[in-house]
Amino acid sequence: MSEPWHSCxxxxLQLVEDLxxxxxxxxxxELSEMCRYVVGAGGKRLRPSICILSYYACGGTDPEKPAKxxxxxxxxxxxxxxHDDINDQGxxxxxxxxxxxxxxxxxxxIAGDFMFAMGFRLLASAAPQIVDYIVEASASMGAGEFIQKDFEHRASVTEDDYLRIIVxxxxxxxxxxARSGAAVAGAEAAHMEAVGEYALGLGTAFQIVDxxxxxxxxxxxxxxxxxxxxxxxxxxxxxxxxxxxPVVGPSIREIFEKEVPTMDDVHRALELIQRTDAVDRCLAKASAMVDSIISALDPLPASKYKDALLDLAGYVVRRER
Structure with a gap:
């Protein structure tokens, strides 16, 4: 990876891959092969990166703990x-x-279920005290997915509805x-809150850009x-x-509400969206969100890991993939 936040x-992160x-x-x-197929496809590894950087930024010293x-x-x-790809027919x-x-x-x-179980097992064996964090996050993911399904093809969806879903x-x-990395580092309460607030906003901005x-x-x-x-x-x-x-919105709504839009419909909708200020507004929203969370890290002591967290925030809004 060429991003500066990766270098330290x-x-x-190689240990993460090995684990x-x-x-x-x-x-x-075959089950092992399927799991390798999923994780071997690569990815940005943002969640382990945030965990590891938060761990070190909060004073941790053992590389194996945050990697696990x-x-x-x-x-x-x-x-x-x-499971999302199955649900969405991706x-x-x-x-x-x-x-x-x-x-x-x-x-x-079944492979997805197996991966869930193995992920929880690894977390529990590495640091039992953080299990509540992942349980709560997993429950939130399920709830968010469920709410999203309720709003599919519904033009009445609002920005507040959307933000609730992606949070x-x-x-x-x-x-x-972030909180798990900080907790295992023995972070004080102020530092735990700092990385938690930062990461929540970062994830939300990330999804807007995505x-x-x-x-x-x-x-x-x-x-x-x-x-x-x-x-x-x-x-x-x-x-x-x-x-x-006011000009193209009605046409976009009509396409969005179709249960089975044609590819011509989709291409037309994308063309119409590009005529609006929607993309600029989204990127401005994500940038403003990132700007607001950078100050959340102020309580952390100066370190290259804190700097990397700041670099990561910049990456989220400028990325192209």
Whole structure:
């Protein structure tokens, strides 16, 4: 990885990869192969990065502790992607076939369940005191996913509805990763709150940018086709903002409310969204959110790990994948 925030934890992130490979082994060769297929597709590894950086920024010194926790969080995150792709009938993830397309839906469901179990086992063995964090975050992810389903293809969805969904779906797991790293480092309360507040906002901003890339992104960089969220009727901020446009908003709403839009519909909607200020508003929202959370880290002592957390915040809003 070329991002500056990666350079001070490269060894720990390699340990995360090694731990995931070790802990996702099964007596069944095909199940092990499916798990390797998921985690081997790569990814940004933001959750383990946040965990490790928070650990060191709060005074931790043992590289193995945060790496184990980070690996557990990444396994659980990967399991949610497996199930999300089945739920959304996704075809491509990170530039390759989704797990259920490469194998079968029934086996992919089981593999996702297995990954959840292995992730929880790794977290519990590494630091039993942080289990409550991941339990709460997992429950929030499920609740957020459920609410999102309720709002699919509903043009009445509001920005507040959307923010509630992404805080639960994405922000809470980022927060749990940071708090877990800080807790294992023995952080004082003020430092724990600092990284928790930072990570919750970071995860929320990350999801806003992610949803914006579904409209503007390069498939060769994002690893998936643009317009996927529109096809699925997912309520995302660029769509919500675009539906407010007095000129093209009604046409976008009409397409968004279709249970089964055609590809022509989707391409038309993307073209119309680009005519509005929706993308600029989304990126401004994410940037403002990141600006507001940077000060949350003020209580932390100066260190290269605190600097890396600040660099990571900048990456989230400028990324292209």
């Amino acid at each position: 934890i490269d060894d720990e 995931m490979d070790r802990d996702l082994q099964s007596d069944n060769p 926790i980070g690996a557990g969080f990444e396994i659980i995150h990967s399991a949610t992607l497996v 075809e491509v993830r990170r530039g390759r076939k989704t797990l259920h397309r490469e194998y079968t839906i029934s086996k992919a469901i 639960d779906k994405t922000g809470k797991l980022f927060e749990a990763s 949803d914006t890339l579904d409209v503007t992104g390069d498939p060769h960089k994002t690893g998936k086709a643009v317009g996927t969220d529109m096809i699925e009727g997912k309520p995302t901020l660029p769509v919500i903002y675009a539906m407010e446009d």
